[in-house]
Amino acid sequence: MEKESFDTALRELTSKRSSFKGRLTKFKNTLEILSNSKSIPQVEISKLSIKLSRFEGLFTEFDELQTQIEILNVDSQEVELNIRDILEQDFCYCIATAQQLIADNSSPRKSSHSCCSNEDDRDRSLLGFKLPTIQITKFDGSYYKWLEFKDIFTSLVHDNNKIKDVHKFYYLNSYLEGEAARVISNLEVVDKNYVKAWQLLCERYDNKRQLINNHLKALFNIDTVRESEKSLRFIIDHISKNLRALHTLGLPTESWDMIIIFIVSQKLDATTALKWEECRSNIRDLPTLHDFFEFLRNRADVFETINKNKNIRRSSSADMPCSPKHKFQTSKSFATTSSSTKAIACSVCKGNHRVYECLAFKAKSIRDRLSLVSSLNLCRNCLRNNCNVEHCRLPGGCKICRQRHNTLIHVPESVDESSAPVETVSMSSLSSTEVLLCTAMVNVINPSTNERMVVRALLDSGSQCSFLSASVKTKLRLASQSTTTKIMGIGGQKLNVNTQRCSVRIQSKCSDFSTTTTCLVLPKLTGNIPKVTFDINHFNISNFQLADPTFNIPSEPDMILGAELFWSIIGTEHHSLDLLVHYQAHHLPKSRRAAWTDINV
Known part of the structure; x- marks a missing residue:
C-alpha cells in the first residue's frame, strides 16, 4: 500500500x-x-x-x-x-x-521624456534652457509613499493625453516593485487593461483610514533623539512630513502643536530638554510648533558649529610643524580603502547588520543580552568584537543611567546588582597539582514526587550556598523558580547565568542523616574530581565505611553542598591516613607529590 x-x-x-x-x-x-x-x-x-x-x-x-x-x-x-x-x-x-x-x-524612453517634462519643445525654446528630467520614484507598497507616488504619476503620466494607455500601463509597471507590483501582475499589458490596473492600485492603497494609521504610527513612535545636529534635523523633517500628509488627508493638524511638542520633548536628551524648558519660560503665551522647531534648528546649528571648530583645530594641529627644540620621534600610519567593502556580520544571528540593530538580540531579555555579550566577548559599550569598554572610542554611553555601557544592556534598578542578593562561592582553578576534595554519594529526593537518584556530591566549606546540576533537576522533574541571586567567585568574578532555585531532600547512604535544602541550578558545576585515577590498595581503609567508595575514580559531581551543611555532614570524628605520605613518596610523580593532603574519612 x-x-x-x-x-x-x-x-x-x-x-x-x-x-x-x-x-x-x-x-x-x-x-x-x-x-x-x-x-x-x-x-x-x-x-x-x-x-x-x-x-x-x-x-x-x-x-x-x-x-x-x-x-x-x-x-x-x-x-x-x-x-x-x-x-x-x-x-x-x-x-x-x-x-x-x-x-x-528598448527605446530610450522618448515618450517618457515627453511625459516627464512639463513643457514641449516650443516652450523650452522660449525658456532658453532645458529643464532637468523629472524622475518618478518607484513605489513598493509602503502606505506612507503612496500619496507622493500617486500625485507625481497622475500629473506626469495618467493625465497626459498624449500618451497611449498601453504605454501608460508599461510606465506604471516599470515604476512598481514588491507588493505593489503583485497587485496588477495578473493583468496583460494591453491598452484596455490600463484603467483596470490603475483602479486596482487605487482600491488597494488609496485607503484613507490605513494611510492615517500609518502616518500616526510614524508620528507617535519616535525613537530617542540623540545629542547631534543630524538627529535634531531628522526629527524636524520627520514630524513635518507626517503632519503635512495627515493635513492632506483632512485631519486638523494645525491644532496639534502642544501634543506634538509634549511627545517630542519627552524623547530629547537631558541637556536639550533642559535648554528647551529654559527657552519655553521666555515665551509668554503657549509655545507653537514653529517655536519648537526654531529652537531645535538653533540647537542643531550650535552642534554643527562646535563640530566644525573641532575638526578645524584637529586639522590645524596635524599640519602644524614641530619646532626643532621640541621635535620628537614620531611614527605615521597610513590607511587605504578599496572598492570592495567588508560585509558587516552580526555576532548573534550572522546577519548583515550590527548587533545593536539585530532584532533577535533586541527580542531577548536584558539578562540574556548580558550573557550573550559576555559569551561572545563583545564590548559592553559599542557591542562590537575586538574592542573593550576601557578603550572604546564610541562617545556617550547608556541613555538611561549615563554609565559606560550600551542602553540595550541597561539593568533597571528593580533588578540591579545593589538590590539583588549575592551568593559568594569559591571557584576552582586548573593546575598541574591536585588536592583530594571531600566527596560523598548521597540520595537526592524530589519532595513532591519522592523520585530519587544517587548523585556524587562535593562538600565545599567555602561556598555560602548549595548547587545542583541542571541534568539532575531535569531527571527528577524538580519544580524551580527564577531568582536574581548573583554568583560571585574569587577575585570578585561574577558568573553571568540565569539562575533558578529548587528545593530537594538529601539522604545519606551510610546513616539515617536526612535534610531538606534549597539549591541553585547551574548547567555545569565543575570538572572531574580527581583528575586522574590512582590506586587505593596502599591505603589502610578497609575498616572504614566510605561515603564515596569511588573517590579515586574521576567523575563530575552533580551537587555541591555548601558551608550550611558541610559541618553537619563531616561531624567531629576524624582519622588520619599516615600511610598516604609513604604512598605519595614512592608512587606519585615528583610534580604531584607535594599536592596531596591527608584525607579524613
Whole structure:
C-alpha cells in the first residue's frame, strides 16, 4: 500500500514536470520568432518583459519540483540529475536571450521624456534652457509613499493625453516593485487593461483610514533623539512630513502643536530638554510648533558649529610643524580603502547588520543580552568584537543611567546588582597539582514526587550556598523558580547565568542523616574530581565505611553542598591516613607529590 502511494506521488510530480517542459518549449519558440524579426514593436517588448518575470518564477517552481522528484526517485538519481542539468541550461538560455532582446530593443524612453517634462519643445525654446528630467520614484507598497507616488504619476503620466494607455500601463509597471507590483501582475499589458490596473492600485492603497494609521504610527513612535545636529534635523523633517500628509488627508493638524511638542520633548536628551524648558519660560503665551522647531534648528546649528571648530583645530594641529627644540620621534600610519567593502556580520544571528540593530538580540531579555555579550566577548559599550569598554572610542554611553555601557544592556534598578542578593562561592582553578576534595554519594529526593537518584556530591566549606546540576533537576522533574541571586567567585568574578532555585531532600547512604535544602541550578558545576585515577590498595581503609567508595575514580559531581551543611555532614570524628605520605613518596610523580593532603574519612 505504501509503495502504491509512493509510485502515485512520483507519477504526479513527473506529469507536472512535463507541463513545465511544454511551457519552456513554447517560450523558447517565441524567443526564436522575435530574434529572427527585423524590427520588434515596443508593445511586444513590453509583453516580453512581463512574460520574462513569470518565466523566472517558473524556473524557481521547476527547481522545487525537481528536488522532490530526486528525493522520491532515489534509484534513478543519476538520470534525474542529468534531466535537471539539461532543463536548467534551457531555462538559463531563454532568460538570457529574453533579457538581451529587451535591452537591444528598448527605446530610450522618448515618450517618457515627453511625459516627464512639463513643457514641449516650443516652450523650452522660449525658456532658453532645458529643464532637468523629472524622475518618478518607484513605489513598493509602503502606505506612507503612496500619496507622493500617486500625485507625481497622475500629473506626469495618467493625465497626459498624449500618451497611449498601453504605454501608460508599461510606465506604471516599470515604476512598481514588491507588493505593489503583485497587485496588477495578473493583468496583460494591453491598452484596455490600463484603467483596470490603475483602479486596482487605487482600491488597494488609496485607503484613507490605513494611510492615517500609518502616518500616526510614524508620528507617535519616535525613537530617542540623540545629542547631534543630524538627529535634531531628522526629527524636524520627520514630524513635518507626517503632519503635512495627515493635513492632506483632512485631519486638523494645525491644532496639534502642544501634543506634538509634549511627545517630542519627552524623547530629547537631558541637556536639550533642559535648554528647551529654559527657552519655553521666555515665551509668554503657549509655545507653537514653529517655536519648537526654531529652537531645535538653533540647537542643531550650535552642534554643527562646535563640530566644525573641532575638526578645524584637529586639522590645524596635524599640519602644524614641530619646532626643532621640541621635535620628537614620531611614527605615521597610513590607511587605504578599496572598492570592495567588508560585509558587516552580526555576532548573534550572522546577519548583515550590527548587533545593536539585530532584532533577535533586541527580542531577548536584558539578562540574556548580558550573557550573550559576555559569551561572545563583545564590548559592553559599542557591542562590537575586538574592542573593550576601557578603550572604546564610541562617545556617550547608556541613555538611561549615563554609565559606560550600551542602553540595550541597561539593568533597571528593580533588578540591579545593589538590590539583588549575592551568593559568594569559591571557584576552582586548573593546575598541574591536585588536592583530594571531600566527596560523598548521597540520595537526592524530589519532595513532591519522592523520585530519587544517587548523585556524587562535593562538600565545599567555602561556598555560602548549595548547587545542583541542571541534568539532575531535569531527571527528577524538580519544580524551580527564577531568582536574581548573583554568583560571585574569587577575585570578585561574577558568573553571568540565569539562575533558578529548587528545593530537594538529601539522604545519606551510610546513616539515617536526612535534610531538606534549597539549591541553585547551574548547567555545569565543575570538572572531574580527581583528575586522574590512582590506586587505593596502599591505603589502610578497609575498616572504614566510605561515603564515596569511588573517590579515586574521576567523575563530575552533580551537587555541591555548601558551608550550611558541610559541618553537619563531616561531624567531629576524624582519622588520619599516615600511610598516604609513604604512598605519595614512592608512587606519585615528583610534580604531584607535594599536592596531596591527608584525607579524613
